[in-house]
Amino acid sequence: MAGFREIDKALFPITNIPAVVQIFKNQLEDSAEPDLALLSIIVGAIENSLTCRSNISFQISEPVEATSLPILELHVIEEMYSKFQAIIKGAVDIKNYSKPFATRELVKKVSDVIWNSLTRSYYKDRAHLQSLYSYLNGSKLDCFGVAFAVVAGCQVLGFSDVHLALSEDHAWVVFGECSNQTAEVTWHGKGNEDKRGQEIGRGVTARSWLYVNNKPVICTRHMEVAALVSAINPSLNATHDAFEVGLLQQELLWLLYDLGHLKMYPMALGNLGDLEEIAPKEGRIQCNTLFKEAIQSARTFYNNQHVYPYTYQGGYFYRHKMYKEAFESWANASDVIRLYNYSRDDEEIYKEFLEIANELIPHIMKVESSGFSANSILKKPECFANLLRFYDGICQWEEGSATPVLHIGWAKPLVNTISKFDSEVRAQVNIICADSEEEKHAKETNGNYFNNNNYEKENGTSTKKEEKEQSTSNFHPSIEALTAACSEKL
Ligand SMILES: FC(F)(F)Cc1cc2c(N3CCN(c4nnc(C(F)(F)F)s4)CC3)ncnc2s1
Numbered sequence: 115m116a117g118f119r120e121i122d123k124a125l126f127p128i129t130n131i132p133a134v135v136q137i138f139k140n141q142l143e144d145s146a147e148p149d150l151a152l153l154s155i156i157v158g159a160i161e162n163s164l165t166c167r168s169n170i171s172f173q174i175s176e177p178v179e180a181t182s183l184p185i186l187e188l189h190v191i192e193e194m195y196s197k198f199q200a201i202i203k204g205a206v207d208i209k210n211y212s213k214p215f216a217t218r219e220l221v222k223k224v225s226d227v228i229w230n231s232l233t234r235s236y237y238k239d240r241a242h243l244q245s246l247y248s249y250l251n252g253s254k255l256d257c258f259g260v261a262f263a264v265v266a267g268c269q270v271l272g273f274s275d276v277h278l279a280l281s282e283d284h285a286w287v288v289f290g291e292c293s294n295q296t297a298e299v300t301w302h303g304k305g306n307e308d309k310r311g312q313e314i315g316r317g318v319t320a321r322s323w324l325y326v327n328n329k330p331v332i333c334t335r336h337m338e339v340a341a342l343v344s345a346i347n348p349s350l351n352a353t354h355d356a357f358e359v360g361l362l363q364q365e366l367l368w369l370l371y372d373l374g375h376l377k378m379y380p381m382a383l384g385n386l387g388d389l390e391e392i393a394p395k396e397g398r399i400q401c402n403t404l405f406k407e408a409i410q411s412a413r414t415f416y417n418n419q420h421v422y423p424y425t426y427q428g429g430y431f432y433r434h435k436m437y438k439e440a441f442e443s444w445a446n447a448s449d450v451i452r453l454y455n456y457s458r459d460d461e462e463i464y465k466e467f468l469e470i471a472n473e474l475i476p477h478i479m480k481v482e483s484s485g486f487s488a489n490s491i492l493k494k495p496e497c498f499a500n501l502l503r504f505y506d507g508i509c510q511w512e513e514g515s516a517t518p519v520l521h522i523g524w525a526k527p528l529v530n531t532i533s534k535f536d537s538e539v540r541a542q543v544n545i546i547c548a549d550s551e552e553e554k555h556a557k558e559t560n561g562n563y564f565n566n567n568n569y570e571k572e573n574g575t576s577t578k579k580e581e582k583e584q585s586t587s588n589f590h591p592s593i594e595a596l597t598a599a600c601s602e603k604l
Contacts, residue, residue, distance in 0.1 A: 116141075116149030116269060118195055126188035131362050134160065134183070138339070138366055142373055147274060147335045150266040151246055154342050155194045157362070158247025159186055161346055164356040165242060183358060194250045202227065202267045216273040216289040218297055222311040224267040225299040228260055229310065238301075244345040258345055260300035261285035265338060278333040278341055279314075281326045282381065282422050283462045286314055288332055303459060322457035329416040336375040343367055344382045357393075364389040368398065378415045383408035384426035391430060405430055409446075421450045421463055428470070437478045437491050441500040444470050448507025456515035464519065467508055475501070476527045479534050495542035498535045502543070502593055509590030545589065 121140055125133050134156065141148040163184040205227040211220040233253045242248060243256040249263055261278060265287060268276035276289045284302050289295050301308040302324065314320070320328055333341060343366040348359035367376070367386040376382045387404035394401065405427040412420040428443030447470075451463065482490050491497040505528055512519035 116147045116152070118149060118152050118192070119144075122152070123188055126186065126191070128156070128183065128186040130182050131358070131365055134362060135365050135369055138343075138369055142336060142339060142369070142375070147269065148339050150262070150269050150335070150338055150342065151198050152191075152195055153339055154246040154262065154266060155191055155198070155250070156186065157342065157346055157366075158242075158245025159191065159194075160184070160362065161245065161348070161356075161359050162242055162247055162251070164359050165348065165350050183362075194247065197250055198246055198266070199270050201231065202270045206267075206271060208271055213272070214275070215291045216268060216276045218289075218295065218311065218313075220271075220273065221264065221268065221276060221287055221289055221297045221299065224271070225260070225264050225297075225310050228255070228263045228267065232260075241347045241349055244347065245342070257300050257302060258285050258341075261287065262338070262342060262345070264299045265333075269335075274335075277335075278338050280331040280333065280341065280381075281324060282420060284324050284459075286330075293332070303461065306459070319457060319459065321455040322460050323421065323451065323454045323463050324457065324459040326416065327419045327454065329419045331379055331381075331416070334375075336370070336373070337379055340367075340370045340375050340379055340382045343370060344379075344385050360389060360393070364393065364395065368395065378411060380408040380412045380416070380420055380423045383411060384422060387426060387430070391433075402427070402430055419450060419453070421447050421466070424450065425466055425470070432474055432478075437482065438494060438497050440474075440478070441491070441497050441504065444475075445500040445503035445507070448504045448511075450507075452507035452510035454511060456511050456517050456519050458517055468524075471505070471508070471524060472527045475504075475531055479531050483534050492535055493539055495539055498532075498540055499543045501531060502545075502589065506589045506593045509592055513590065545594075 119140075122137050125137055128134060128137075137156065138148075138153060141153060160183055202224070206220070206223055208220075211217060211223075228249070231253060232249075232255060236254050238256055240254075240256070243252075243254045244259040244262070246263060246266060248259065249255050255263060262285070265276055265278045268287075268289075273289070275291070275293060276287055277293065279286045279288050279296065285300060286296060286298050289297065296314040298309040298312050298314065300310070314325060314328075316328075319325060331337070343363060346359060346363040346366075348355040348357070348363060350356045364386070367382065367389065370376055370382070371386060376386070383404050387401040387408065390398065390401035390404060405423070408423040408426060412418055412423045424443045424447035428440045428447065431437070431440035431443060448467070451467065454460070456464070478491070482492055508519060508524075
């Protein structure tokens with residue numbers, strides 16, 4: 115069983131970051147399960163006291179050293195911890211539910227207890243609504259927070275088979291003797307009827323990015339701790355972070371990294387990479403290594419069906435003006451999304467690709483076409499090839515989807531970008547049609563590669579494409595038309 119043990123209580127009152135790290139270390143290394151409610155309450159209390167406006171004067175008037183925190187008294191934490199236990203145990207009579215494994219009814223009941231105790235209406239996307247501190251002190255939780263609270267509630271009731279399942283923009287639970295049962299426990303997005311209690315659809319929604327083609331991160335208890343740490347939000351306001359909260363999150367993520375609990379969690383590795391880019395820690399691996407590890411994790415454990423590892427890495431390259439590398443990361447992100455059908459639940463990733471295509475790439479073009487360096491990406495065929503691959507993936511994403519992706523707003527920046535490359539550069543990109551000799555060779559070498567500036571790609575057919583006869587070339591017709599138009603101008 116989990117629990118708030120004497121060795122943890124002995125660390126109170128908590129006044130600094132090392133004491134919090136020690137409690138997490140005790141909980142994570144102990145043979146019993148780490149106590150999700152306890153750890154969420156502790157970091158939630160720290161985050162709220164350092165980021166919520168109520169005591170803004172505190173931040174300004176008393177400059178604190180790096181690792182000092184507002185004093186956390188034991189009785190405050192104990193009261194919240196007992197309150198959560200009382201709410202859950204008071205509302206769920208487990209005599210009605212056979213053990214040792216949870217049932218759909220039990221999971222739905224715990225979800226209802228959380229759901230019905232939330233404030234009637236509040237701004238769901240606000241920051242700092244992810245922890246049990248927020249639930250117990252403000253009766254407010256965001257979409258992730260509800261799912262996390264349900265898993266923490268099931269832990270209180272002794273159901274160690276109920277675990278958090280995470281996609282890149284949604285959360286649900288798995289449970290049962292073989293952990294193969296799934297259930298919605300929270301809402302998603304705006305204005306969508308919640309599907310709480312239902313199993314995760316195998317139908318058309320299963321092809322949407324939201325459910326990552328049924329390759330979600332299935333958490334262990336330790337990975338659920340990584341999720342609550344990843345969900346720590348250091349933002350004070352739109353422009354500033356409370357740096358002690360960011361420091362605490364970074365320390366806790368390194369602890370989880372060293373214990374091996376981030377190996378199968380690409381987004382947590384990406385979060386740590388972002389924090390390391392801002393404030394690199396002595397003797398730790400570089401942030402771009404973390405972004406690579408996140409990509410490797412997604413390729414190894416999730417059949418390369420996750421987009422964010424590539425956009426974490428692309429964002430890093432972009433901020434460091436490594437534009438050629440950024441194009442490759444974004445093209446790789448596009449190779450992931452092309453296999454999905456775009457659905458109305460996929461707004462978050464749509465916005466991600468829209469920003470890359472219509473803000474970041476045009477900015478790069480502007481900067482690059484002002485200078486005349488021989489080293490300009492406008493002279494590099496592989497940059498042109500990766501841009502085509504990026505746009506082509508988005509076109510293919512749209513193909514076969516009920517909802518359109520592209521609109522005229524996409525076309526102008528797209529044409530503007532492509533026309534920035536001189537014709538002799540474009541001519542060096544050799545688009546190889548499907549089923550050609552080279553294509554078979556590319557298949558044998560099993561991967562994408564640039565071969566003396568040839569752009570060869572596996573025609574990665576997927577379920578989405580099977581029903582369509584193989585097109586003459588690998589590119590979406592509109593990209594093919596565009597490149598044909600360009601080459602006519604030769
Ligand atoms: F549970 C939900 F519904 F909230 C889905 C999850 C989101 C998420 C996350 N995120 C979301 C992606 N995210 C990104 N930040 N930058 C990103 C990139 F665009 F640069 F890639 S992606 C911040 C952290 N980080 C750890 N775990 C999770 S589980």
